[in-house]
Amino acid sequence: MTMRTLYHIEVSTFSRRVRLVLAHKGLEAELRDCRADPANLAEMKRLSAIGMMPVLVDDGHVVPDSGAIAHYLDDAYPDTPRVFPREREALAKALAITSAIEFAMTTLVDVGGRYFALSKDAAWSEVSSERIGRARDAIGFVAEQATGKFLVGDQWSAADIWAITSTLWVGGMAARAAQGTATQHVLQMLTLDFHIPDALAAWAKQHEARPDVRAICG
């Protein structure tokens, strides 16, 4: 039997993508939460040169980064349902959407978290507005694609997985702040002018009740 381990963070939008990809493929993995257990974090950092979650270890093969993991699983398990379409036009569209979401989420985490300590710097306003403006453009592009039930073609794909996880994560920030469960980084992200466009939030509503989405993002 294949030994499969996912180093992740329970509430991370990046980690949830991979758990939804695994669920779509019917693949199981032992979950090791790196925020809950420092030993898992140390092990993940030993395995991955970039030291970020999620990291998948599949029969000894180490794959970091949610997008790379999804591509790896599509190729390594060709008998399971794919998350990136095979057909060229659909693949290009799915990648345009996942790249835009990756850019928007990483920018939000960078500006609101990793670099926020620089927010008293004279250049902060200009630099952060430029970056967040681009993140808004990227998520706006994704919202423009939300014209049907699925973002690409007529089935659930990586584009939908990337979109639902980020929509629920960003949408849930204010609720977590109100409950007192938000991290300092999330509180800082809430000060930035970044929101999920109404069209994308409305699109997400029709998928929130999916059993895999409820189990992983609930």
Ligand SMILES: N[C@@H](CCC(=O)N[C@@H](CS)C(=O)NCC(=O)O)C(=O)O
């Ligand atoms: N592009 C990466 C982003 C992963 C990422 O930013 N992970 C965060 C967790 S939410 C992390 O590991 N942060 C720790 C750090 O930056 O040191 C992916 O999609 O997997």
